[in-house]
Amino acid sequence: GAGVSQSPSNKVTEKGKDVELRCDPISGHTALYWYRQSLGQGLEFLIYFQGNSAPDKSGLPSDRFSAERTGGSVSTLTIQRTQQEDSAVYLCASSLGQVRAETQYFGPGTRLLVL
Amino acid sequence: GDSVTQMEGPVTLSEEAFLTINCTYTATGYPSLFWYVQYPGEGLQLLLKATKADDKGSNKGFEATYRKETTSFHLEKGSVQVSDSAVYFCALVAGDSNYQLIWGAGTKLIIKP
Numbered sequence: 026g027a028g029v030s031q032s033p034s035n036k037v038t039e040k041g042k043d044v045e046l047r048c049d050p051i052s053g054h055t056a057l058y059w060y061r062q063s064l065g066q067g068l069e070f071l072i073y074f075q076g077n078s079a080p081d082k083s084g085l086p087s088d089r090f091s092a093e094r095t096g097g098s099v100s101t102l103t104i105q106r107t108q109q110e111d112s113a114v115y116l117c118a119s120s121l122g123q124v125r126a127e128t129q130y131f132g133p134g135t136r137l138l139v140l
Numbered sequence: 141g142d143s144v145t146q147m148e149g150p151v152t153l154s155e156e157a158f159l160t161i162n163c164t165y166t167a168t169g170y171p172s173l174f175w176y177v178q179y180p181g182e183g184l185q186l187l188l189k190a191t192k193a194d195d196k197g198s199n200k201g202f203e204a205t206y207r208k209e210t211t212s213f214h215l216e217k218g219s220v221q222v223s224d225s226a227v228y229f230c231a232l233v234a235g236d237s238n239y240q241l242i243w244g245a246g247t248k249l250i251i252k253p
Contacts, residue, residue, distance in 0.1 A: 029183075056239065068229065068243035081240070116184065126172035126191060126233040129241065131184040 027051065029132035031117050037138045038107055046102040046135045050119030057100050058120075058129060059092060063113035071115075074100060075122055107139045142167040142234045146244035149227075153220055154252050161215040161228055161247050163204075169235015173197075173206050173213040176229045178246075184229070187215075225251045 030049045038044050050057050059071040070084040074094045085091070089108075094100040104111055114136050118129040146163045153159060165171065175187040175197070188197030193208035202217045213230060230244040 058239065058241075060241070067245045068231075068241075070240050070242070073239055084240075118184075120239070125238045126189075127239075128186050128189070129239075130186075131176075133183040 029117055029119050029130055031115075031132040031135050033135060034133065035136045035138075037140065039140055040109060041106055043103065043105045044107055044137065046104075046115050046117075046137070048100045048102070048117030048119075048132060050098060050100070050117070051130055052098075054119035054121055054130070055097060056120045056122030056127075056129075057094060058118045059100070059102050060116040060118065061086075061113045062116055062134070066113075068116075071102070104137075107137075109139050112137055112139045142171070142232065142242050144230050144232055144242055144244035146228075146230045146247055148245070149248035150250050151247060152250045152252065155222055156219045157251075159215070159217040159220045159224075159249070161230075161249070163213045163215065163230035163244060165211050165213065165230075165232050167211075167232055167234045167242075171232040171234050173204070174231045174233075174241070175202070175204055175213070175215050176231060177226045178229065179226045187228070220249075220251050222251045222253050225249055 032047045057074040073081040089105045092102045114134040116134045118131045120127045120129045143166045172191045174189045176184045177187045188199040190197040190206035196205045227246045229246045231241045
């Protein structure tokens, strides 16, 4: 079946602009996660959704970052007033959402470059 | 806080050599441990995992054993192939979490024919 998909695959933007990153999880997966992979910080957890709710937003680096999930499916990560330090690969993952520490399936990522 | 430390790369080996990539962790409670792999141009994928002490995870000839006494989860393979060239990430889900993966820095593995 189809895996996790993300769009766009690459995004170049100017400092100060807003960007939206999209994630389509595997069908039937109720849990969805966003991570960020950057040279300086490695892989970092950003936010977790169970259904449409985000019980854990602890990893969002600032109030410029927000995310939503609708219909228990597609999620959008929005970065407002982008800064150069936001340049990174943004990864989305999904899982069944049934048991602890279950396997997370990752999308190919969106590579964001802020000029 | 919880953390994962893995050996720095790149690790360069010849085909058919024995591979060890070290991974140690610090975590509260009883974490679950994972190895993920990222092949060139591809997304992260789970390689193997172990959820309790002394469990051995295995897949594609790779193995790792959850050692609570040494807080380690070293990745091993008896005979590597060129196709194993990738970046390998050790990760954990802490005992007080259900889902949040905490990652090591990744180890780039290069296998030469």
